Amino acid sequence: xxxxxxxxxxxxxxxxxxxxxxxxxxxxxxxxxxxxxxxxxxxxxxxxxxxxxxxxxxxxxxxxxxxxxxxxxxxxxxxxxxxxxxxxxxxxxxxxxxxxxxxxxxxxxxxxxxxxxxxxxxxxxxxxxxxxxxxxxxxxxxxxxxxxxxxxxxxxxxxxxxxxxxxxxxxxxxxxxxxxxxxxxxxxxxxxxxxxxxxxxxxxxxxxxxxxxxxxxxxxxxxxxxxxxxxxxxxxxxxxxxxxxxxxxxxxxxxxxxxxxxxxxxxxxxxxxxxxxxxxxxxxxxxxxxxxxxxxxxxxxxxxxxxxxxxxxxxxxxxxxxxxxxxxxxxxxxxxxxxxxxxxxxxxxx
Amino acid sequence: xxxxxxxxxxxxxxxxxxxxxxxxxxxxxxxxxxxxxxxxxxxxxxxxxxxxxxxxxxxxxxxxxxxxxxxxxxxxxxxxxxxxxxxxxxxxxxxxxxxxxxxxxxxxxxxxxxxxxxxxxxxxxxxxxxxxxxxxxxxxxxxxxxxxxxxxxxxxxxxxxxxxxxxxxxxxxxxxxxxxxxxxxxxxxxxxxxxxxxxxxxxxxxxxxxxxxxxxxxxxxxxxxxxxxxxxxxxxxxxxxxxxxxxxxxxxxxxxxxxxxxxxxxxxxxxxxxxxxxxxxxxxxxxxxxxxxxxxxxxxxxxxxxxxxxxxxxxxxxxxxxxxxxxxxxxxxxxxxxxxxxxxxxxxxxxxxxxxxxxxxxxxxxxxxxxxxxxxxxxxxxxxxxxxxxxxxxxxxxxxxxxxxxxxxxxxxxxxxxxxxxxxxxxxxxxxxxxxxxxxxxxxxxxxxxxxxxxxxxxxxxxxxxxxxxxxxxxxxxxxxxxxxxxxxxxxxxxxxxxxxxxxxxxxxxxxxxxxxxxxxxxxxxxxxxxxxxxxxxxxxxxxxxxxxxxxxxxxxxxxxxxxxxxxxxxxxxxxxxxxxxxxxxxxxxxxxxxx
Numbered sequence: 001x002x003x004x005x006x007x008x009x010x011x012x013x014x015x016x017x018x019x020x021x022x023x024x025x026x027x028x029x030x031x032x033x034x035x036x037x038x039x040x041x042x043x044x045x046x047x048x049x050x051x052x053x054x055x056x057x058x059x060x061x062x063x064x065x066x067x068x069x070x071x072x073x074x075x076x077x078x079x080x081x082x083x084x085x086x087x088x089x090x091x092x093x094x095x096x097x098x099x100x101x102x103x104x105x106x107x108x109x110x111x112x113x114x115x116x117x118x119x120x121x122x123x124x125x126x127x128x129x130x131x132x133x134x135x136x137x138x139x140x141x142x143x144x145x146x147x148x149x150x151x152x153x154x155x156x157x158x159x160x161x162x163x164x165x166x167x168x169x170x171x172x173x174x175x176x177x178x179x180x181x182x183x184x185x186x187x188x189x190x191x192x193x194x195x196x197x198x199x200x201x202x203x204x205x206x207x208x209x210x211x212x213x214x215x216x217x218x219x220x221x222x223x224x225x226x227x228x229x230x231x232x233x234x235x236x237x238x239x240x241x242x243x244x245x246x247x248x249x250x251x252x253x254x255x256x257x258x259x260x261x262x263x264x265x266x267x268x269x270x271x272x273x274x275x276x277x278x279x280x281x282x283x284x285x286x287x288x289x290x291x292x293x294x295x296x297x298x299x300x301x302x303x304x305x306x307x308x309x310x311x312x313x314x315x316x317x318x319x320x321x322x323x324x325x326x327x328x329x330x331x332x333x334x335x336x337x338x339x340x341x342x343x344x345x346x347x348x349x350x
Numbered sequence: 351x352x353x354x355x356x357x358x359x360x361x362x363x364x365x366x367x368x369x370x371x372x373x374x375x376x377x378x379x380x381x382x383x384x385x386x387x388x389x390x391x392x393x394x395x396x397x398x399x400x401x402x403x404x405x406x407x408x409x410x411x412x413x414x415x416x417x418x419x420x421x422x423x424x425x426x427x428x429x430x431x432x433x434x435x436x437x438x439x440x441x442x443x444x445x446x447x448x449x450x451x452x453x454x455x456x457x458x459x460x461x462x463x464x465x466x467x468x469x470x471x472x473x474x475x476x477x478x479x480x481x482x483x484x485x486x487x488x489x490x491x492x493x494x495x496x497x498x499x500x501x502x503x504x505x506x507x508x509x510x511x512x513x514x515x516x517x518x519x520x521x522x523x524x525x526x527x528x529x530x531x532x533x534x535x536x537x538x539x540x541x542x543x544x545x546x547x548x549x550x551x552x553x554x555x556x557x558x559x560x561x562x563x564x565x566x567x568x569x570x571x572x573x574x575x576x577x578x579x580x581x582x583x584x585x586x587x588x589x590x591x592x593x594x595x596x597x598x599x600x601x602x603x604x605x606x607x608x609x610x611x612x613x614x615x616x617x618x619x620x621x622x623x624x625x626x627x628x629x630x631x632x633x634x635x636x637x638x639x640x641x642x643x644x645x646x647x648x649x650x651x652x653x654x655x656x657x658x659x660x661x662x663x664x665x666x667x668x669x670x671x672x673x674x675x676x677x678x679x680x681x682x683x684x685x686x687x688x689x690x691x692x693x694x695x696x697x698x699x700x701x702x703x704x705x706x707x708x709x710x711x712x713x714x715x716x717x718x719x720x721x722x723x724x725x726x727x728x729x730x731x732x733x734x735x736x737x738x739x740x741x742x743x744x745x746x747x748x749x750x751x752x753x754x755x756x757x758x759x760x761x762x763x764x765x766x767x768x769x770x771x772x773x774x775x776x777x778x779x780x781x782x783x784x785x786x787x788x789x790x791x792x793x794x795x796x797x798x799x800x801x802x803x804x805x806x807x808x809x810x811x812x813x814x815x816x817x818x819x820x821x822x823x824x825x826x827x828x829x830x831x832x833x834x835x836x837x838x839x840x841x842x843x844x845x846x847x848x849x850x851x852x853x854x855x856x857x858x859x860x861x862x863x864x865x866x867x868x869x870x871x872x873x874x875x876x877x878x879x880x881x882x883x884x885x886x887x888x889x890x891x892x893x894x895x896x897x898x899x900x901x902x903x904x905x906x907x908x909x910x911x912x913x914x915x916x917x918x919x920x921x922x923x924x925x926x927x928x929x930x931x932x933x934x935x936x937x938x939x940x941x942x943x944x945x946x
Contacts, residue, residue, distance in 0.1 A: 043469055043540070062542060070439060070466030081460055083447075083469045100448040100471075102458045137540040 008033045010105060011319060012096060014086055014257075015112035016040035017049065018305055019286030021067065022312030023110050023319075024078045030320035037104070038080045039096070045070065045080060047136055050305055050349045053167035055136075055143040062136055086113075089261040091279045108281045108319045111258060111269055112312060115251030115287040118182075123155070123247065126220035129230060130155075131244045133164060134251075145229065146243045149173060153232055153242035154206075155217070158185035159346045161248025162201070169205040176207040176240055178217070178232070185250035186303040187334040187344065197334065200342045214238040220245055251303075253288045266290055270299050273325035275315040283319055285311035291326050305349035306330040351548030352409050353383060356416045357496070359403040359489075360433050361425030363392055366489035369514065370425075371403020374493055376510035379562035379735055381503070382550030383407045386848075387733040388415060388923065393587075393672045400429040405733070409551040413699070413855075414848035417927045420545045421500075423492050425474075427459040434459060439466035440544040442499065444492055447471035468542045470499065477531045487528035494529035498536020500547055504529075559738045565703045565729040565845075568736060569633075569659055570595040572707025574603065575742035578657075579628040581607040582619035584638065587671045588727040589661040592633040613638035617645040617658065621720075624655040625786060627749075627776035629711045631657035636665045636678045639722075643686040646720050650690040650811060652786045653764065653772070655714035655721075659707065662726040664921050673921030674728035676844050677896035682722045683873045683904060691812050693717060694873040695824075696724040698847035700734035702870065708744035709824050715748035717818050718774055719811075724872065726895070728923050729845035743823060749774055755781040762793040766806055770814035815874045826876040829883055831858060831865035837937045838864040839887030841880070841913075842894065843872065843901050846924055850893055853929035862937045869901075877908045884909055889936040891916060893929050 011027050013020045016038045024036050047065035054064075073080055085099035089109065096104045117134045119127060131142035146152060151174040154161050162184070165175045177183070179198060189197060198208050211217060215235025223229050228241040253268040263277045264270045269284040271277050272292050277284055286308045290299035302311070310329035317324060331345040357374065361367035368389050375385050386406045392399020406415050418438040424430030424445040437443055445459045455461070463469045472495050478488045490511065497507050507529055515522035563571070569592055573581075581600060583593040593609070600607045610616040616632045623630035634642065639660050649656045662678040664670025682694045693713050697706040706723050714721040752773035755761055763784040765772040772793075775782030785795035790807060792798040819826055831854050838857070842850035847868040854866040867883045869876065884890055892902040893916040902915045916932050918924050 043542070045465055070464070073465035080465055082463070083471045084460055098458070100453070100458050100460065101451065102449070102453040102455065102461070104455045140540065 008035055009107040010035040010037065011108050011110065012104065012106040013038045013110045013112055014040075014096075015114055015286065015288070016042055016046045016080060016082075017112065017114045017286060018308045019114070019312035019315070020110070020112035021046040022309045023112060023285060023316040025076065026313045026316035027320060028076050028078065030317060036078045038078060039084045039086055039098070040080065040082055041085055042135065043082050044136060045073065045082070048349075049134070049136075050163075052133065052136065052139040053164045055139045056146070056164075056167050056171050056173065060140065060143070065136055086257040088257055089263075089282070091262045091282060094281070108283065110315050110319065111255075111277070111282065111284040111288055112286045112315075113254040113257075113288050115253045117247060118249045118252035119247050120249060123217065123220070126245075129220045129222065129245060131246050133160065133246055133248070142244055142246060146173065150243040151176065151228060151241070153178065153230065153240050153245045155211075155232075155245060155247045156180055156185070156249035157183040157201075158248045158250045159187065159344050161246065162206075162342070162344075163347050164246075164248075165201075165206050166204065174207070175205070176209060176242065177201065178209050178211045178240070180211045180249075182249040184334060186301065186346070187332065189334065196336060197342055200336050200340055203340045204342070209238070209240070251287050255288060266299060268299075268301060274318045274323050275311060275326060276318070283315045285315040302326075302328055304330050304332070304346045351546070353548040353550070354406070354408045354410070354412065354416075355421070355545060355547065356404065356406045356419040357421045357423070358419040358433060358436070359423040359425065359492075360430040361401050361489070362429055363399050363401055365401065365425040366487075367401035367425055368403050370423075370489035370493055371405060373490070373507065373510045373514050374403075374496070375405050375562055375733055376513060377497075377502070377506040378405075378407050380506045380509060383409065384411065384735040385562050385733055386412055386415060388728055389731050390922065391672055400426075402433070407547075409548060413851045414926055415923060417925050421496065423496065424459050425489060425492065427457065431459050431462050434462040434467075435464065437464075437467050440468060440542075442468045442470055442542070442545055444470045444472060444495060444499070446474045446488075448473065450475070468544065470495070470539065472532070472535060474532075477535055478528055481527040481531040482524040487525050490525045490528035491532040494532025494534075495536045495539075496532075497529070498533040499539065499541055500545060501541075502547065504533065558740055560735060561738060562733055562735050563700060564591070564731060564733050565697075565700050565725055566591045566661070566731070567595060568700045568703035569707040569723065569725070570599065571738070572704040572709075572744075573631060573657075573711070574599055575704075576708035576711040576744040577629055577746055578631055578711065579605055580620075580623045580630045581605070581632065582610050582616040582623070582630070583607075583632045584610055584613050584616050584634070586613075586635045586638050588663055588730045589633040589635050589638075589659060591730070592659055592661075613641040614645065617642040617649075617656070620656045620658070621645060621649045621652070621654050624649070624714070625652065625777065629655075629657075629715070631659060631711075633659040633661070635661050635663050636669075636681065637667065639678060639681055639685065643681075646692065647686045647688055647690045648788050649720040650692060651688075651788055651790070653718040653774070653811070654786070655711075655718055657710045657714050658720060658722045660722055660724050661730040662724065664919070670921050672727070674726045674845070674923065675896060675919060675921065676726055676846060676894050677898070677900065677919070678724065679843075679872065679896070679900040679904065680898075682724045689808050689812070691815055692719055692873060693721040693815060693818055693871075694724055695721065695871050696844040697729065697870065698844060698868045700729070700732060701736045703729065704736065704738070705743070706870070708742065709821070712745050712748045713818055713821060713824075716750075716821065717771060717814055719815065724844065726845050728895075732845070749776075751775070752779070752782055760794060763795045764791060764793045764807065764810070766793055766810055769817055770810040771817070819871065819874055819876055824871075826871035827867055827869045827879050827883075829865055829867045830854065832863050833865075835886050836863045836865045836888065838862060838889045838891060838933050839883060840864065840866040840891045840893065840929065840933065841869065841883065841905065842866070842892065843869045844894075846893055846895055849924045849926045850929055852926045853933060856926070856930050857933040857937070860934070862933060864933060864937070872901075872904065875904065875908045880905065881909045884911055889914060891929070891932055891936060893918075893924055893932070895919065895924060
């Protein structure tokens with residue numbers, strides 16, 4: 001008998017966003033015979049979340065958002081298991097346990113599960129009365145609730161939210177931003193820059209209320225009959241009425257399923273510049289990981305479409321034999337453009 | 351917007367798969383959609399085998415099930431996983447979100463949902479427990495979810511549930527609760543809107559009634575509308591439900607039904623009843639027909655009317671008792687000893703089951719011979735929406751009576767001459783005393799072994815059947831599709847004709863000149879019409895569900911010309927795609943299709 005064929009490795013990627021999908025593609029290019037499985041909570045194939053504001057422009061068909069057709073996954077032999085929640089990872093046995101009681105063996109694992117919208121603790125009780133915007137389903141749900149020329153109350157105002165606000169203003173909706181410490185996240189804004197940036201938002205047509213000036217939010221309630229659907233009440237008695245309340249306080253990394261896996265976690269999964277976690281064979285990429293920065297001497301997050309995509313690519317290359325270090329792929333500076341409006345590099349994608 | 355949606359429910363015996371299918375199709379039929387459905391179930395009673403309830407819901411007339419379903423509901427992943435690939439692109443797969451036992455890799459259906467399909471995990475068990483307090487009604491929870499997902503009206507489902515459990519108030523209440531919780535769960539689920547029902551289209555003519563009914567139920571209705579008096583039978587899958595339904599209905603109409611000790615007794619009693627003037631019938635399947643073969647000959651030589659409903663299943667012997675097959679054609683047409691011609695008719699759809707069942711009694715009386723109505727498990731268990739006429743289209747009496755006998759003349763029960771159909775007296779009629787025997791006989795019915803008499807009587811028994819080909823209001827064969835010369839002609843029979851017709855219509859849609867013919871009367875054979883059809887066809891395709899090509903054999907015995915046989919024995923209906931592919935190949939289109 002001749003040489004026995006080397007058994008193909010099984011690479012599992014948790015997360016089907018920008019990082020996970022890019023990683024799958026690079027893995028396939030680098031290792032044509034490998035088994036590649038993407039596990040995702042989403043019921044849809046990889047779609048462009050950055051495009052979601054378009055739902056307010058009337059683009060409601062989910063097919064429009066898919067980055068690749070189904071045939072792509074068949075052609076590239078990438079198995080995508082949707083609606084699959086990871087319950088835990090047993091790094092020693094190299095096994096992933098799925099919530100529905102199925103176990104899958106892996107040779108390497110890439111965690112690219114991203115983050116979900118963060119909600120400050122004092123607002124978590126009001127979660128059912130707020131509309132998230134981190135998935136197509138949530139975006140559609142919000143869009144269905146906002147009437148023509150409706151009023152959106154935006155809490156926090158991270159750059160994802162402000163991107164949506166631009167579209168809402170464009171589409172003749174009214175936007176009131178309740179600004180706070182997370183406004184402009186993930187940009188780090190100095191106190192002396194902030195007034196000009198807030199003024200730029202107002203110039204863009206966004207009404208801004210500094211939450212702290214009104215004493216902070218006391219409650220979010222359903223509007224009374226005949227009034228708007230939502231009421232936001234502040235400590236000083238100020239009330240805002242709107243059709244939806246949408247929280248945009250930045251992202252919280254989705255790492256729960258990694259607890260107990262042996263991988264070091266701070267807020268996100270800690271990885272070295274080659275995107276290796278503290279456990280051999282397990283990598284992380286995208287919004288879920290904090291990368292060691294030699295320059296800053298700390299673990300830090302890197303956000304934005306270009307960064308996340310580059311991380312997916314790098315992780316896949318390192319999984320398949322390279323050991324290249326992370327190099328940020330995009331500018332992180334918030335600008336005010338010539339027309340007085342803010343311009344963020346995080347809004348540049350595709 | 352035309353509706354054409356196929357839904358498959360797959361589970362294990364005991365999961366309520368077939369019951370869920372019944373409720374679903376009743377609800378949809380109640381809404382005015384046309385339904386074709388076919389259930390597959392295992393020979394085991396409970397807890398082992400696979401059950402599939404599969405239905406196609408349309409606004410336009412459909413003739414078969416589709417190869418791909420639009421929605422697959424899994425009540426048991428171990429059985430449903432092999433069917434995940436049968437869901438079309440953008441079709442939905444609805445399944446239990448979490449297992450209660452540890453699964454190996456690939457043991458959950460989510461591992462088998464293709465990238466083009468849409469997954470819908472539902473906590474079915476949890477919802478069932480919440481609504482009923484026990485792990486019951488999981489099948490109804492998924493129906494509720496389906497109704498919510500497809501935005502179907504509650505009333506139709508609740509009515510169908512109430513009908514299903516009309517004698518079980520507790521079960522009805524639990525099922526309604528299960529339905530509602532499933533429906534509520536769907537309201538929280540984002541709908542990916544690719545499977546959409548258009549409004550139903552009503553095509554009911556005044557006075558007619560529309561019912562969703564199975565092939566066997568249609569046979570029963572046809573028999574009752576034709577005035578069946580007596581029935582003798584012995585249960586056998588898949589014919590049993592004919593006897594069961596008649597047992598419920600016949601006493602109400604003054605009829606008699608007896609379960610005999612075996613099939614030999616059943617056919618003997620039917621022939622006895624037929625001799626006595628009753629409209630009598632039995633039902634059986636292949637193994638039972640084998641046992642009836644000897645007495646069939648008795649019916650032929652005695653020229654006694656008898657109707658035998660035969661529902662075929664996979665054979666030989668016990669074979670595949672819960673799978674379909676068309677492999678008893680030889681037995682039905684030729685089975686038995688001696689030259690024993692009989693009438694064999696094979697309906698091609700559920701409406702045909704009704705008509706053939708009723709017509710069988712006319713034929714048996716008119717031509718004084720046993721008549722076999724040949725269906726198969728697929729047609730027996732298939733449900734279709736059927737429009738029943740306001741008045742039964744069957745003659746109540748087709749007997750040729752002897753009239754008053756002249757003084758001194760002897761009544762000749764087997765008189766020769768004319769159209770070979772002798773006047774038939776019912777025993778006890780004055781002046782018509784005669785003998786009926788299994789021996790060859792003369793015109794009086796008295797035993798005769800003379801060569802001339804045997805020859806004359808054999809001719810009589812064969813010749814009289816020719817008139818059956820022109821029996822009023824009976825379709826012996828029918829052509830569909832392009833008129834005149836065609837590149838491919840598909841000729842088929844029985845349940846398989848629906849798939850053949852659908853494939854032919856699709857081929858026409860692709861620009862292939864083709865036609866299809868269904869042959870309903872297998873004996874005597876409508877040779878003239880079939881030969882005319884075959885003469886128009888450059889290529890002839892004969893698809894059928896048996897290994898030998900039994901219909902092709904029969905066809906070639908009557909019309910000598912080469913045909914292409916497409917023989918399959920999967921135990922399930924033939925795939926339209928398989929027939930279509932063969933049509934393309936015969937039309938020289940294969941390369942073109944592949945290129946496209």
